[in-house]
Amino acid sequence: MADILVPIVLDNLIKFGTYEANLLRGVRDQVDTLESDLRFIKVFLKKSAGTRNDPFVEELVNQISDAALEIEDAIDAYAARVIEERRRNLLGKLFHSFGHAKVLHGVANKTTTIKEKVQNIYNNKEKYGIGEADQPSVDDEEAEQSSIEKRRRNVEEADVVGFEKDTTTLIDQLTNQSNLQRDVLSIHGMGGLGKSTLARKIYKDTRVLNHFACRAWVVVSQRWQARTLLLDVLKSFKQISDETSKKVVEELKDELHEHLKGRTYLIVMDDIWSTEVWDAVRVAFPDESNGSRILITTRVRNVARHASPTPPHDLKLLDENESWELLRKEVFQGRECPPDLIQLGKKIAQSCGGLPLSIVLLGGTLAAENKSYQVWLRFLANVNLYLKQGISFQTLSYNHLPPELKACFLYLGLFPEDSEINVRDLIELWIGEGFIQSDRSTSIYDVAEDYLEKLIDRSMIQVATKRLDGGVKTCRIHDLLRDLCIEESRRDKLFDIYSIDNKVSLNRKSRRLSIHSVEYPNFDLPPCARSLFFFGVSFNPLSKSVSEQIYKSTKFIRVLYLFELKIDKIPSQIEELIFLRCLYIKKCRVEYVSSSIWNFRYLETLHLDFYGMGSLRKGIWSVMKDLRYLHVGRRLALDLCNLPPRSLVGEPFWNLQVLSWLRVNQNAALVIAKFPNLRKLGLIFDGESREEDEVEKVTASIRRLESLQSIKIRKYWRYPMEVGTRLNSLPSTLTKISLKYDGSPFDWDTFKVLARQSHLRVLKITTFAPQQPHDVSVVAGEFPQLQVLKLRNLRIKTLEMEKDAMPKLESLFIKTCEFLEYLPEDELLRRTNLQLVEVIGWKVQDKLKTMLSDFKIKHPATPCKINIIEL
Template sequence: MADILVPIFLDNLIKFGTYEANLLRGVRDQVDTLESDLRFIKLFLKKSAGTRNDPLVEELVNQIGDAALEIEDVIDAYAARVTKERRRNLLGKLFHCFGHARVLHGVANKTTTIMNKVENIYNNKEKYGIGEADQPRVDDEEAEQSSIERRRRNVDEADVVGFEKDTTTLIDQLTNQSNLQRDVISIHGMGGLGKSTLARKIYKDTRVVNHFPCRAWVVVSQKWQAKTLLRNVLKSFKQISDENATAEGLKTELKDQLKGKRYLIVMDDIWSTQVWDEVRVAFPDESNGSRILITTREREVAWHASPAPPYELQFLDENESWELLRKEVFRGRECPPDLIQLGKKIAKSCGGLPLSIVLLGGTLAAKNKSYQVWSRFIGNVNSYLAEGVSILKLSYNHLPPELKACFLYLGLFPEDSEINVRHLIELWIAEGFIQSDRSTSIYDVAEDYLEKLIDRSMIQVATKRPDGGVKTCRIHDLLRDLCISESKRDKLFDIYSIDNKVSLNRKSRRLSIQSVESPDFDLPPCARSLFFFDVFSDVPMSKSFWKQIYKSTKFIRVLYLSGIVIRIIPSQIEALIFLRCLIIKDCEVDNVPSCIWNFRYLETLHLDFYVIGSLPKGIWSVMKNLRYLYLAYWMDLDLSNIPRRSLMGEPFWNLQVLSWLRVNNSTALVIAKFPNLRKLGLCFGEEFMEEGELEKVMASIRRLESLQSIKIQKYYTLEPMVVGPRLNSLPSTLTKISWTSVEIFDWDTFKVLARQPHLRVLKIDAAEGRPHELRVVAGEFPQLQVLKLRNLGIKTLKMEKDAMPNLEGLFIDSCPFLEYLAEDELLCRSTLQLVEVIGWKVQDTLRTMLTDFKIKHPDTPCKINIMEHEVP
């Protein structure tokens, strides 16, 4: 718990000290001392990570975590007093400063108590083994891990179904005689997918046995040692005479043993890139087709061992899941007809994870095969899979500290939900999980964390953006159960749902309320984050529940409202003075009070709902710390009312994401106040613009040196504005442009965009217009990877050889006139991976052409999809 809580609290304290620097002048020393103590505690927690098996050390760590929560409560209470006294006169502030100092002195006493305990630990290093924390230890924890790994391998030995295609594909790669160099092939996927089972099937296959005269299988696991690994490989070929041989000696002996032989070495369950670095020299490359097959949960390990893409193992589909469950339960006997449909539901609930199905099959095999017994498993499968959670916990334990909190956080979301990645990143940042220095954008660090969790098979990619980035993600049910159990123990969060109406931990810092008609409990006063998913049914949030939020949980930093009826947001919400992140999406809202702009510390604001009337003015009051601002384009919010003091003051350096900004006569001034924008969404409407104002807008955009993405929407044609030709003044830093308009697209605009040097994604959605020939000439769109055209009057798409040289994906949606795509210049290029044609009408000539192309070029890497909808 403390490993997660202390760094977060330290970050919150530093932020508070930054925001309130002026009011803390009288107590600055106490705050600095507190920061210093917390940094030392953080160092102790990192150093003691290898000695948590000692109950005394573990108890101390738990005490540190509890004390951190208490300290946070005291600091937040102090901060609330500071904020309230902001309005006091100077004499009042001086008088109450002594009270502030007294409060912080009490906080310092708490940390001193903890530091004394830490000092005692360091004075007894030999007793507690802290000095050996970084060395491998044979202890109870390692013994337990070894036991789990043995049970996992026993499960994996089952004859899992669904691997026929995978087996054939990988055997073809292993035995491919066109590549005689020693090659490394990796199988990658989350724990429990059956990587070891697949590797074992391949290892025992007669084609492999006959092809490789020399074979060895070795299990690596997390606790590996080079000598043991090399010795185990060597034992497959000969008896080892010198049991005391060094690692270097074993490498030489193994290399000599493999010389002149075509060999296959399977290294199962690799967790670290150091494994391959350590042993690779022992495997000679004599261009005879030798192979090394590895299995890993870590994509980084797979790529490190070989430049070839790893083989990504997929989840079983519903039919394969039922086949495997039936096989595990009945062992060749027939399944009673009355259990088939029920069994399919049970199998489906395992989420396609072979490990879950095999474990559950073992449980069902030992029970009475009756409808009554099997019915108990519906909706309750995960409670029977504790062993599966233990196996997956190996992956969680292997995560570095900075990733653990980010991973556990996903358990806050409802089961089987697709999580919006951009919202997730904003939440991580607001919670203090993401740390970055000034040289690196905090968004880049957060996206790196996300990629690492994906690479470690902890998160699944649900959908992708056109540029290949992750749009939504999800986690398997077993991993979600792991998130919930670990978070409950560590007081990170608690869940209250229709399936989990349990008593809440009063110390939980986060609460997720899901799919309940009327929460009948008191909110934990210590909560710092509140999530509401599809609650209250069709009944608006009551005044009494709102009162709980701004009375009982007044220190919250994150408020997330999704799929609920709000109606009226009470003005008392301004009592949430520490709010950093406010997300309201897919909600019914009738009225928004002006006090919604009174959150001094707000960094993320996402408002995506229909509201009766206009949003209140005054948003400029929250702009100082705002980093992300999203307002649905239908919201009638005008940022043009800039206070004079804002125009005269410093720019708002923090804002990096802004959507949607309504374009009018003041837009140029607005954009000028946000010099560090990375993403910008502009909405052109019916507003009258004075002559020359549009040029000013484009000029202000051109000065945005960090701008990477711009979205432009034109929803009215009453006052047509020729925006296209002015786009030649867009900054060259842009990598993504999205254009949406109710007007007929001006193809001169396309030629202007073609000159963007770093543009990678281009999306155009406009009115059809007359059938038009689109020709892309050499040199245009030099970096473009994705082109998406929708509702356009394109008849033919022709392309010169050196145009769009890096194009990977072409998406054509609802372009009914399209008859022809350049074949040799476009479809045959090696970079193109996917062509997708969608619409209610697809020309027969185009359909025939694409079908014939696939017949004539069966080996082309390009995948072609044609999807025709019913006529609307």
């Protein structure tokens, strides 16, 4: 816990000291001492990460966690009191602030004491076994891993189903005679997915036995040594002499290399966690262009990519039928399942979320039980208790994460089971919590996306859906890993959960609370909470008691997330949440919202998307100083037409990077100019025009946005002027444009204007209006960088394309374009860089279906995948 907590508290302390230096007058020395000590302790935690087996060190780490929480409480309490007393007379301020300064001084003394203990440990490094950062520990942890590995190998011997296609694919790659260079293939996936099982199945296959002159299987795991690995490979081929066993690493590499020369070999390296493994042993495997292969299994995608340019073979979760087949085999060992148990058995199998390891573990337990309906019914009711056996397999993956990724991973456990989590929301929440550390040279969003990719690469997060540009749109977490998140977080007081399935007493010291319930209970929220999440179902009401507590009892809240709730009102008391950084009111029904929604000094993220009433104009600029992300749903789009002109004069707001949706009017151009660092912008053109050059003013403002990457424009039928034809000379940074026309036909002159934008990579065009069928042609030189094109509801009859038009197009999506009859073959479908053409519609023209079907038959080797989906 300390490894996660100390960097967050340190970052919050630095931020607060930077933003509100005037609040810390009189206690600056204590704050500086706290900051210095926390920096020192942070280094200690990193260096001692793998040496926590010493009881003294472990106890000290626990003390550090408690001290960090005290620091956070003391600083927040001091700041809150000073802010409240700004309205009081000077004597009152001095009196009350002095009392909190004493508390702050006491916390600083405690932290200094801990620092002295840390220094004592450093002075006795050998005694406590502390060396370089992240060195692995031994003893208990090693014994635990050995036990886990033993159970994992037992599971792997099971007859896991669903690998037939994977086995054929990989064996074909291993024995491919058209590629004789030594090649490294990899099997990638989360723990328990069956990577080693598949590798073992391939290793024993007769086609592999007959193809390779010699084979070796070595288990690598997290703690590995190059010398041990080389000896293990050699042991597969010959008896190890005393002379060989005494050789150093370089000598062993030479001996192995000499032994393999002139022979076709297959080396399986199972369970690799680090890129350094391949770097350490690769020269021992000769490449004589005779078809030799190395097969590795790993949970870390980056390991697979590092060892070979060949894309890794990603294992998938089992579907419902495969899950039931595997469970049935485990329980009945070839015998028939009684008919009355089939439906129960399918539900038990489904509860495993497609993870073979969990299914096999449950199957082993069920096999020892009576095969009766009542026994299986009880088992299903308590299946989560049995599934917890599998958490230890995932603990290895969690322990291998660096501290900055651990907090981000655990955070996913806050969301309800089986949720598809919006990645953009997740990143904003990570940033609001202080989990993302970034220097000025790197965007905090880039760092957060890098963290997300690392968690995906390490198989801790699953990609649910992708954006058109290939980025991750939504993600999910397997139930077993979610259980691990909850277990670790509850123990470390990171967060707690209240749900229908988990009505346990809440940890009063938990800093974050997530409530998932059909009916929100009346209970006391923990006063130390820093984050509150409320997930509703079908707009169930938030109880008045809980609502009042949010604004009165939990004044230190930094993150407030309200989802799919019915809320009577967001009252003016919300401004009591003086430390709020991140506020989401998403998919809610709200009767009234007070303009106090803008009265937050530290707000960085604001997401308002609800049905309701209230003024969203009054006081808007008061929140803009630190705001980085502002999203207001289309129904509530910011209408700033009545703002006094003087409010738009003055210094720009440099921090805002995301702004949507802004309703365009006579002040829109001035508003956009206030935010020079925007990366994403959403505009709504609705209502009657007030000035003839209104659109030109807006587009002129857009041209000056030197960081703009993405723009979305929605035009309604009430807006009389054309928008798209003005989108010329856009910023060179702008790579993604989305146009949606509601009630008004799309002007194809806009298409030609956009065709000249040399930096455009993603284009989406949607219309909801009748128009005459249109033939579209793209000529050479147009859309020179476009990679993704999506056309929806457009009355296109034919799409003609010259050879050098859209030369970099990779994906073409055509949805509900019911009149489309033709796509060019040679000029489009046969391009080597085109990867996907997807045609979706309530009715796809027979002429187009026939043409695409014939094309696939005539050109089976064309890399383009063609999907035709009729709704």
